[in-house]
Structure formats: structure tokens, C-alpha cells
Amino acid sequence: MANNSRAKTVETICPYCGCGCKLKYHVQRGKITKAEPIKDDPVSQGRPCIKGLTSFEPLTVERLKYPMIRRHKNSPLRKVSWKQAFKFIKEKTKNLKESDIFFTGSGEFTNEDNYVMQKFARVVFKTNNIDCCARLCHVSTGKAMHDAYGLGAMPSVMDDVLDADVILAVGTNPAYNYPVLFNRILEAKKRGAKLITIHAVPNATSKFSDIHLNVPYEALTAFIAGLLNAVSEECRSKVDGFKETKKSISYLTPNYVTKLARIDIKLFNQVVSHIVASKKFVALHGMGLTQHANGTENVAALLDLCIVKNGKTIPMRGKCNVQGASDMGCCPDWLPFGGSRSAAKEAWGIDLPAQEGKKITETLENAPVKAAYIMGMNPAQSLPNLNEVHVQLENMFIIYQHHHPSETAKFADVVLPGAMLPEKDGTTTNAERRVRRIRKAVSSPAGLQDWEIICGLAREFGYKKQFGYKTSKDVFAEITRAVPEYAGLEWNAVSTKDDCFAEKEIRFRKLVPIEKIIQVESPKTTDYPFTLTTTRLQYHFCTGEATRRSKTMMKMQSKPVCKINDVDAKKLGIKTGDLILIKSTAGEIEIEAETDATLPSGMLVAPYHFEGVLINKVIPSHRHLDERTKTPNYKAVKVNVEKVNKRQ
Ligand code: SF4
Structure with missing residues (x-):
């Protein structure tokens, strides 16, 4: 820490995402005036994102000051x-x-x-x-990790991505949510790695992928387990639980899961070939996998795939x-x-x-x-x-x-x-x-x-x-x-070194049978023909108490909008800027619409950062929690949508 009576610099950690980048704050007269990257920080690699670099802005805005x-x-x-x-x-x-x-x-x-x-x-x-x-996010990851490795945390580090030859990213958007991990993905791609993304909707990360598969949330568990089934046909494993696991998923043939997920079987087979050929396989996942009625099963299937491939798993956690x-x-x-x-x-x-x-x-x-x-x-x-x-x-x-x-x-x-x-x-x-x-x-x-x-x-x-x-x-x-x-x-070591880790030793490697693939949501009905998924925006964080009070972040994204496929929107007479009403069995909410030609028909995507538009009012919870961890399904909610007034 550099210091004179008026000004000093303090090195600490970004208050936002689970990457945990180090930042240098400049302080003058008791106020932070600027945040700078730290070049030799092994986490940020000297390149923290804009959220971190503006993380001091909310400190002086609308604070709670007294009991x-x-x-x-x-x-x-x-x-x-x-x-x-x-x-x-x-x-x-x-x-x-x-x-x-x-x-x-x-x-x-x-x-x-x-x-x-x-x-x-x-x-x-x-x-x-x-x-x-x-x-609300990754308890299912912890549970599945325990079952597979006897460890309640990630056994890998973000740098493992750099050596990967195949990176499979499921239900995650590191380009927005874990920018310093995404930097590593781009670096690995430059070195020749293939990036395969699986997500219900295309996102900023899938733009960089070699193969992207739009797998609907309803079919996600079966699809990942189907991939595991196909890969393990080629890669026999001596790991504990192989026989039982293989038996539990043998009915999930390529034909069956690609029909269920409405995915071209040729693409599926290409993905299988890449994974089978991979020598350094890395799987990433995020809340698209865990905030799901089968959250624990989803993660278990992905971990099984990693174990069969002797690969690395990187579940990114939301908060610092x-x-x-x-x-x-x-x-x-x-x-x-x-x-x-x-x-x-x-x-x-x-x-x-x-x-x-x-x-x-x-x-x-x-x-x-x-x-x-x-x-x-x-x-x-x-x-x-x-x-x-x-x-x-x-x-x-x-x-x-x-x-x-x-x-x-x-x-x-x-x-x-x-x-x-x-x-x-x-x-x-x-x-x-x-x-x-x-x-x-x-x-x-x-x-x-x-x-x-x-x-x-x-x-x-x-x-x-x-x-x-x-x-x-x-x-x-x-x-x-x-x-x-x-x-x-030790306090002194944690204070001076960047490589102090809590327990990371894997106790065992065990394949966990995928016993239960339950129906995620009631089937489409004419009352609720759309599927709503909630999402995180690039410039906001969680429920937004901090980022909504950052002038830079608000300049980048000042309000929530719900994305809707452009053809669906046209049929309903909805244009970008119109106010729409989203209704589910749990409630209803009004939000501004934005049409998007890249979104699959039938999907709606809306953020949850803004208190003016509480999107979770339409998320039901009874019967929609992951059975083992009670993590909610925020990703596949059956809703109806209609235009409520003239263009705003
Ligand atoms: S938000 Fe995440 S990636 Fe961005 S600076 Fe903070 S810790 Fe790093």
C-alpha cells in the first residue's frame, strides 16, 4: 500500500463475480477516485473487466448510513x-x-x-x-462434486482452460459473466482449441464457438446424458461406477436425444467425435445447467463426461x-x-x-x-x-x-x-x-x-x-x-501470496448414475405457449443494488428489456420498444420488448437485475425446484405474452 497523508493506493479484490480479480484503488481524502488493473495478478492476468474497474462508483450513492x-x-x-x-x-x-x-x-x-x-x-x-x-445458483454443483470427487468445490483452476484442446461450455456465458475466464478461452482458441457451446439460446460466448447447439432446457438433462452415453461407447473407463452409469443412460441414444432436443444428429455426432478425440478436455458450466429442475442430475452428467475423458471441470460461481x-x-x-x-x-x-x-x-x-x-x-x-x-x-x-x-x-x-x-x-x-x-x-x-x-x-x-x-x-x-x-x-500468507487455496484435493473419482430425468415444466399449452428464461446482462450484477448505482454501468444498460424472436413478435404485433405483458401461473409483469432474429421461436429472455421490473414474479416455484437441492428453475418457465399498449 502506497500512502501519503492525503492519497494512497490499496490492493484488494473486486466485489462482483466469482473470478475474484485483484484491483488497485486510488484513494484521496477518504474517497476512491479510480480503480486500476494489477498487472501480475494471476486471476485477472492484468485485464479485469469494466464492472471491476468501476466497482467503486456505488460506494457513495444512496447508502444506508445508520441503524x-x-x-x-x-x-x-x-x-x-x-x-x-x-x-x-x-x-x-x-x-x-x-x-x-x-x-x-x-x-x-x-x-x-x-x-x-x-x-x-x-x-x-x-x-x-x-x-x-x-x-439460488450452484448448490447443485457442490452436491454433484461431492458425489463425484468427494470435494465440494472446483478441483481445477481457470488456467486449465489455456491447455485445453476441446472446451465444452454448457449453460454459461463467460463472455459477459466471467470475462477473465473468457479471455483464457479466446487464448486457448488461438492455440487451436475447439469451443463447443450448449445453451437454450445463442449468447455472446456462442458467437465465438466452433459448434453451438441450441438445446431447449426441457431436453438438457437427457441431451448431456446422451452425449455421455455416446462418448462412453468409444471411451471405456475403468473408473468406479462406469457399468452402473452406462446402464442408467443406455436408452439415451443419439437418435432419441437429438429428436428430443430438435438438434441435427450430424452436429451431435461431430460434437461426440471432438470429445472422443480430445486429449485435454475441459467442461465449463453455469446457471443454465444448475437453475433447473434437474440441476444436480445435469451437473452429475457433465462431471461423468469429464471423468470418462479424464478432463477438467470449471463450474463458475456467480458472486465473489x-x-x-x-x-x-x-x-x-x-x-x-x-x-x-x-x-x-x-x-x-x-x-x-x-x-x-x-x-x-x-x-x-x-x-x-x-x-x-x-x-x-x-x-x-x-x-x-x-x-x-x-x-x-x-x-x-x-x-x-x-x-x-x-x-x-x-x-x-x-x-x-x-x-x-x-x-x-x-x-x-x-x-x-x-x-x-x-x-x-x-x-x-x-x-x-x-x-x-x-x-x-x-x-x-x-x-x-x-x-x-x-x-x-x-x-x-x-x-x-x-x-x-x-x-x-495463514493470514500472512493469504495477505502476501496469490496462490493460497482452501482444500482442492480430489478424494476419489466416481461416475454417478443418472437415475432421474424428470419433466422440467408442464408441457406447452395454448395458455402458456412461450418459454421464459432469466439472464444476466453484461453490465449488471445479480439483483443490481450496486451496479444500478454505478453511473457507468447505467450508461451502458439503463433498463431491462425482454427479448422475443422477431417472427413471434410480428405475429403478436409487437415491435422493439413496445410494452408487453408476460403472464405465468405465478403472476404477471410488464416489460419493454426487443425483437431479436437470433432467438429461437417460442423463447423469451429477460434480466432480473432491475427492481422496477421484478421478473421473478412470473417464476413459479412449487414443483419447480431441483429435488435434491431445492434450487429454483429460473430457466424454463411457461408463459404467455401480449402487447399492452402502443409503442413507447
Ligand atoms: S466482475 Fe469478475 S471479471 Fe470483472 S473485474 Fe470483477 S472479478 Fe474480474
Whole structure:
């Protein structure tokens, strides 16, 4: 860190995607004035994207600055002191049973924030009712990885792409969502690698592919398993589970799956030939594979393909610390101390709660609790079936801890003003499980880091001893004792080196039979003849609390539009700029249309970043969650569409 009394530079990590690039912030008089790439950062390779380079802009826009409470449901939020806010929370929650309250961690917050949050839930409220944004994206990846490798994280690194001869990218758009991974894909292509993309709609990445297959979401599981079936005909494997897996998918012949997916069998065979011939096969996947009613099966089929080919797998995770939030135990079924009750008792002085906790997709919609402490998430915008979620949130006591207001803040009974990543000290864990040091460049408006807020509240509840940390380093030291995957990591090393990883060792390689390929959605009906898929835009991030407050990002993309195939649009009398009404069994939403000749007929594509247009109101959830992880299907929703008024 360079410093003089007025100006300094601080090296820390980008607050956005799971790549976790290092950035250099220039600070003057307590404000960040510019972000610069760091040339020798092995993650960004000196080329972070524009989102990272403008990531400081939202820091000074519409921040939550002080604690607030709402004494009665219809009264306004009022400014109070920290002490008053903590007392109010205690008064309202102290008599709740452990099953009555729910907590969230956050993929946008540090490991230290997440560790302290899950400890608060388990120590103070004796509950495993804690979850995080991983539930909405990649829990199915973690589950399938565990089954296949005995490891809940990516065993590879992004640089593995550079050596690949065939790159298969399924349900992902790294050109927009993981730009520094995409740089590596382009480099690999220059070296001769073939890029094959599979996605329900063409995207910015598929423009660069050698073969692109538009596989509808409904046929995705069968199609990937069909590829596995065809490839494993040629590549016999001695890996555990080969016979059982082959048997489970033997009916998925090339003829069958190409008919189902409406794909030319010649293209399918070309893809099979490339994969069979590949010596350095790499498979990437994203939320197009996981946010699916068969999410875990989809990932399992792709991992099986990787294992048969002795290849590498790179699942890219959405948020900068979603891997870390899960690792820290912000999951109902992922306990610290590897679940050892005696170790927890010795370290924390309490018994770990025995009962498995609730998942966020169950809790805030159909199995409501009485109170929720929501840190760093915006479920009133990010969950499916929002009409129902809003009713439940309205009826609960909500503690909202975040750096910016959001749709969820509207339901808050208590607001605790948190900090953004450039205002924190600590660590994050990127998608590769690379543990990276976060350094505070500026102070947050309210002056506290999120773990400090939770510790203050814990002390109000009488847990001074268990929450007596003085610094982020103290919390990190406890993490290395409580989270087995982080054992042996040292603060100094994480602070000075770029190659500190949490556990990445594969314990075994096992092919997992693909037992269940369930129908994703009810078949097309005349009531709901279109399929809506939600997507991420190049210049926005998740529910947009930060990027919607970045003037540069808003200049690039200022409003949401729903893409519709141009022929479909013409039949419905819809032109670009018209307002359209999208209806499903869950709800309806108005959004501006944009016609697109490259989109397959029958598809609609809309982003979920904008709170003015809550697209998740039309996403149903009952019966549409991945059975094993309860991750929602945001990708294949049957809807109707109509024009609602004249051109805007
Ligand atoms: S958004 Fe992702 S790719 Fe872009 S700078 Fe941040 S971490 Fe890097």
C-alpha cells in the first residue's frame, strides 16, 4: 500500500463475480477516485473487466448510513443508535423457538462476515436455519462434486482452460459473466482449441464457438446424458461406477436425444467425435445447467463426461465469495467442524444444533418462519414466486443488514447499515477456492464491518466471550480451526501470496448414475405457449443494488428489456420498444420488448437485475425446484405474452 497523508493506493479484490480479480484503488481524502488493473495478478492476468474497474462508483450513492427500526408494521423506519437497534431485536426475538427464525449469509460479503453470521445463528439461536445465495445458483454443483470427487468445490483452476484442446461450455456465458475466464478461452482458441457451446439460446460466448447447439432446457438433462452415453461407447473407463452409469443412460441414444432436443444428429455426432478425440478436455458450466429442475442430475452428467475423458471441470460461481459463504457454513446442511459436535462444544461451548435447517427457498415462501435476519441478500427480488414471498416477508419480523436499500429493505423492521467490500478487511474465496485478502480502502458510512455488527448484537444477547474478536485477523484464525477445508491457511500468507487455496484435493473419482430425468415444466399449452428464461446482462450484477448505482454501468444498460424472436413478435404485433405483458401461473409483469432474429421461436429472455421490473414474479416455484437441492428453475418457465399498449 502506497500512502501519503492525503492519497494512497490499496490492493484488494473486486466485489462482483466469482473470478475474484485483484484491483488497485486510488484513494484521496477518504474517497476512491479510480480503480486500476494489477498487472501480475494471476486471476485477472492484468485485464479485469469494466464492472471491476468501476466497482467503486456505488460506494457513495444512496447508502444506508445508520441503524433504523420500525416499531409497528405500518409506521416508518426511524433512525436509532446501534444500542437501541440491538435492544429492539432482542426484545422482538428472544422468545422465538429455534425453528422460528432464519438467517442468511452472503456471497458478496467476506468469509469473516459469513463465519460470524452462521456462528451467531448456531450459538445464539441454536438453529441450522441458515442459507445463502448459493441455494439460488450452484448448490447443485457442490452436491454433484461431492458425489463425484468427494470435494465440494472446483478441483481445477481457470488456467486449465489455456491447455485445453476441446472446451465444452454448457449453460454459461463467460463472455459477459466471467470475462477473465473468457479471455483464457479466446487464448486457448488461438492455440487451436475447439469451443463447443450448449445453451437454450445463442449468447455472446456462442458467437465465438466452433459448434453451438441450441438445446431447449426441457431436453438438457437427457441431451448431456446422451452425449455421455455416446462418448462412453468409444471411451471405456475403468473408473468406479462406469457399468452402473452406462446402464442408467443406455436408452439415451443419439437418435432419441437429438429428436428430443430438435438438434441435427450430424452436429451431435461431430460434437461426440471432438470429445472422443480430445486429449485435454475441459467442461465449463453455469446457471443454465444448475437453475433447473434437474440441476444436480445435469451437473452429475457433465462431471461423468469429464471423468470418462479424464478432463477438467470449471463450474463458475456467480458472486465473489459465494464459495466462501458456503464453506463458512452458511448452509443448513454444511456444518462447521466437519459436523463434529465435540469439537464445536470445545471451541464454542455449545452443542451444535442437531436438526437440519431450512433452505431459503422453503423458508421464505412455503414454510414461513416468524423472523428472518437477512444479511447481504435481496430475496424480495431474487427468489422465485415473488408475489407469495412478499406476503410472507410482510408477515415476518425482518432484520435487514446490507450496504444499500433494496426491494427487501421495504419489508424491514430493523435496518442495520453494512459495508461494501472496498470498506472491509478480511478474505474471500473465489470460484477456484483461491483465498484472497480483502483490504479496507475507505470506511463505510456507518463505520462498522458486517461481522462487527453481528458481534455487537451477540454481546447484547449475552455472548460476549464467543464473539470477542478484535480484528478480522482474529476471525480468520478461528476459521482455520473451525472449517477443516481452511486448516493450515495463514493470514500472512493469504495477505502476501496469490496462490493460497482452501482444500482442492480430489478424494476419489466416481461416475454417478443418472437415475432421474424428470419433466422440467408442464408441457406447452395454448395458455402458456412461450418459454421464459432469466439472464444476466453484461453490465449488471445479480439483483443490481450496486451496479444500478454505478453511473457507468447505467450508461451502458439503463433498463431491462425482454427479448422475443422477431417472427413471434410480428405475429403478436409487437415491435422493439413496445410494452408487453408476460403472464405465468405465478403472476404477471410488464416489460419493454426487443425483437431479436437470433432467438429461437417460442423463447423469451429477460434480466432480473432491475427492481422496477421484478421478473421473478412470473417464476413459479412449487414443483419447480431441483429435488435434491431445492434450487429454483429460473430457466424454463411457461408463459404467455401480449402487447399492452402502443409503442413507447
Ligand atoms: S466482475 Fe469478475 S471479471 Fe470483472 S473485474 Fe470483477 S472479478 Fe474480474
